[in-house]
Amino acid sequence: MRSPEDESGFTGAQKAAVLMLALGEEQSTRLFSMMHEDEIKEVSSAMSQLGSVRAELVERLCVEFGESMGGLGHLVGSYESTERLLQRALPRDRAAQIMDEIRGPAGRTMWDKLGNVHEAVLANYLKNEYPQTVAVVLSKIRPDHAARVLTLLPDSFSIEVVMRMLRMESVQKDVLAGVERTLRAEFMSNLARSTRRDAHEMMAEIFNNLDRASETRFVAALEERNRESAERIKALMFTFDDLGRLSPVAVQGLLRAVEKDKLPLALKGASESLRELFFKNLSERAGKMLRDDIEGLGPVKLRDVDDAQAAIVVLAKELAANGTIEIGEGKDEELVY
Structure with missing residues (x-):
């Protein structure tokens, strides 16, 4: 050319x-x-x-x-300025549809955005769609996300979706475009308007970042005002003491990743049972060294202990998020011997 x-x-x-x-x-x-x-x-x-x-x-x-x-000078990009530009260039309903999509889960493409939708929300929508449509959607999102969605679909329906996925060849461009249009019009726009972060989940995260004294004070005050909300928040919180619920495999994964100077300080303020959990997952020599490090600390400030424990909790959450460990393991989990 x-x-x-x-x-x-x-x-x-x-x-x-x-x-x-x-x-x-x-x-x-x-x-x-x-x-x-x-x-x-x-x-x-x-x-x-x-x-x-x-x-x-x-x-x-x-x-x-x-x-x-x-020539543009100082630029300020915002939802409002973007919406004004779109309304000047497009019909009002189309501009509103695009803004709903922008305000929805982050992502450049529709499939990126779906990857950021919670699996329970996505499964709840897809269970009312045709199995072939669901098969197309699951084939376009990340395998780990598709797996979580699949397990939340009704049994007979999910098997039908699996069968469609097995028989599915390359999806025609017009079919894919049709599925995208439907998702954008019926699902993403409604999601953007209706999705609101759970207030209890938000408060649990905030409480997780309080020092121990403040956390105790706020939880006690909330229990007096609204015991139900207090219990929901406590159930959503993940604290240092909750590490006691971890499996040996998860504890070992955490031990491999934790900063060695933080562990003795964090365990200085821990219960004896939680200390024992860590000791049991170390070699005899490493366990003795950790005990000596804890005893060698002498008196320490409670704030320093809280900070060390908070850092280890954050690390545990990060390891869980990337799949290195699991922190949701309970005693009712099914085991294989």
Whole structure:
């Protein structure tokens, strides 16, 4: 494809391609890394077909870009300014639909967004869809997320979905587009309007970050005012004492990751049973060294103990989030011997 004679004949993708080539390989690589796959394809396609572009034309395009950016002054992007622009360019209902989607779970594409929807919410919606539609959706999201959704669907329905997935070949583009339109119109827009974070879950996280004295004070005060809410919050909280519910495998995983100077300080203020849980999952030599470290600390400030325990709780949550350990293991879990 021959390049236009002046910058007015360039498409947006061609202008971007010229600018990126002018910036050089290192900067262009960084820009590509921030683009969506569709944008990369569009710009790289234009780049591959540019042919020879005169130096003065490259310079004019770079100057045009610089002037357009410099002339904007201070920029403030917000939902409100975005919505005003969309309403000027699109029909009101379409602009509202796009804003609902933007305010929904984060993600560049519909499938990215679905990956950020809680599995229980997604399963509750999908159980009323056709098995073939559900099969398409589960084939497009991450396998771990699809697995969690699948287990929450009714048994007979989930098996039907599995069978459809097994028989499914490549999904036709128009079918996929239809599923996306349905999800966007019926699910994501409703989700954006109705999703509200559970207040008890939010307070549990806040209480988890209080020092011990403040936590005790707030929980006791809340129990007097609203015992039901207090119990819900306590059930959602994960504290250092809750580490006592971990399996030996989880404790060993935590021990491998924890900062060695924090463990003695944290266990200094722990119950004897919780200390024993950690000792049992160490070698005899390592357990003796840990006991000696705890005894060697002498008197310590309660705030320092709280800080060390809080750091280990945060670490346990991070390890659980990435699948290294499980922190939800209870005594009623089914075991295999």
